[in-house]
Amino acid sequence: MTRIISGQAGGRRLRTPAGGGTRPTSDRVREALFSALESRDAVQGAHVMDLYAGSGALGLEAASRGAASVLLVESDRGAIGVIRANIADVGAAGARVQAGTVEAALDRTPTLAYDLVLADPPYDVDEDSLAAVLDLLLTREWLSPDALVVVERSSRSPEPSWPAGLTVEARKDYGETVLWYARTWAADYQI
Template identity: 40%
Template sequence: MKPASQRPVIAPAAPGFVRIIGGLWKRSKLAVPARPGLRPTPDRVRETLFNWLGQNLGGLRCLDAFAGSGALGFEAASRGAVQVLLCEQDPGLAASLRANAERLQATQIKVQRGDAITVLKGAARASWDLVFLDPPFGDGGNEALFRQALQAAVPLLAPQGCIYLEAPRAWSDEDLLALGLRCSRHGKAGQVHYHLLELAPAT
């Protein structure tokens, strides 16, 4: 092994960027610090999602529980959402989200640093139109975290509200019905499954 003084110096990973693809801030770049396991939702998946939702989200209230890069929340705000709460536990990512919001003068965006499940459980009930859930996959898929997030998100939905879920597997009708949900749309990009979920009709 070479002495420490002779070893090559490895530079830290440079910050990356994600690009807003529609709305007021179309083509604006959001700076994103490099983090292991961070998976910003790809452009083509976001494009599909907002085709499902409709391009204009005017008047909607959105909660992004595992904000990460903030791509989903900023995209919603760019398309007219009047209230967007970004929750992020990592202090560096939370600071980056605040800086991006300030640069865009996105006054409808609030960044809250904290544990996503805790924030979901403490959020206002029946007053969110759209909840984004993109938990870290982790080893083995982090199945328990996904279930906890869905359970905590369901009471937050307004009557016509919906949940966007990214996961390492497709969630079955049986799994979702047990949580009071049904899947209205589903897609797959690489190893990621993405779902648009609605409250299941009362039986």
Template identity: 45%
Template sequence: MRIIAGQHRGLALASVGKGDAGAHLRPTPDRVRESLFNVLMGYGLPHGARVLDLFAGTGALGLEALSRGAVQVTFVDNGRTAQRLIRENLAKARRTGDATLLTCAADRLPAAPAPCNLVFLDPPYGKALGAAALQSAQAQGWLAPDALIVWEDSAPQALAGFTPQDQRRYGDTHITLLTPDA
């Protein structure tokens, strides 16, 4: 696993092999990340964005956003293995100054210091955790009115109060782009 483009292009990230089932780590493959960020460029993101990375895992999505010009990323993961990997990857990229790691559950977020306009939501597949995490983010002020939510799951996703913008499928991975309703 590596950073695909931007300031840290080619940086090798800490590896979890094929994933850590016990820790529910399932890193987004490089080719899916590359395709996703090509789509995000059409929205003018992540350059200049404040990013919330829920169920951050290794932190690869948030680090890719930082590499491509995001101004700040908040990583959220309550798993010890994930927290260790995120800290290691932030240190490798020397990005501890513009990144924060919250060690709480994604559905129990504290109040946001500032809203984010890009949100990565990559819950463990088949556990129905995404909706509660997104609702918590909204209730705690993490979502800017124009936020783009990137929801990665095993099937396309929909949630009341959010408008689907795009859906993509990469093998068994479905990516749904949503925006909050006005």
């Protein structure tokens, strides 16, 4: 069972897409992630982008914890329907879905600069594709000047290839899951 951990919608269950096409972030990892984000005051009032959204659990957790807006990007039609149902179920008025590939969504002119980007690509997304997505975030100017980007990967995956302009701040391991934290500027504190 996947659920919202904290905030306005805390405890509410989330639907998950059928089949094995998505891999929801575990409650344990989401709790650790959002604890780290909240200790940095990175969620409240932030504009958040959830790439490869799946069920929308990461973006909807941010919405529950006070994000100003959340854009959930997903290409799978079944998952898009699940995300829309989850948005309605948790009452996330500031959340919206962008249907289509992450690459197509980012390869357009942004209307908003995002403060926090959460990227949880399927494990079969190769490193070159992930590097291209990270590059699009910068070259298409999707990020605010002090944006935080968090990438979730398998512990067996190599470190993402970060484009110039994103500085890695931390790597946190949770069993088979690794969270990589990077900023568009070098912060003076650790996660």
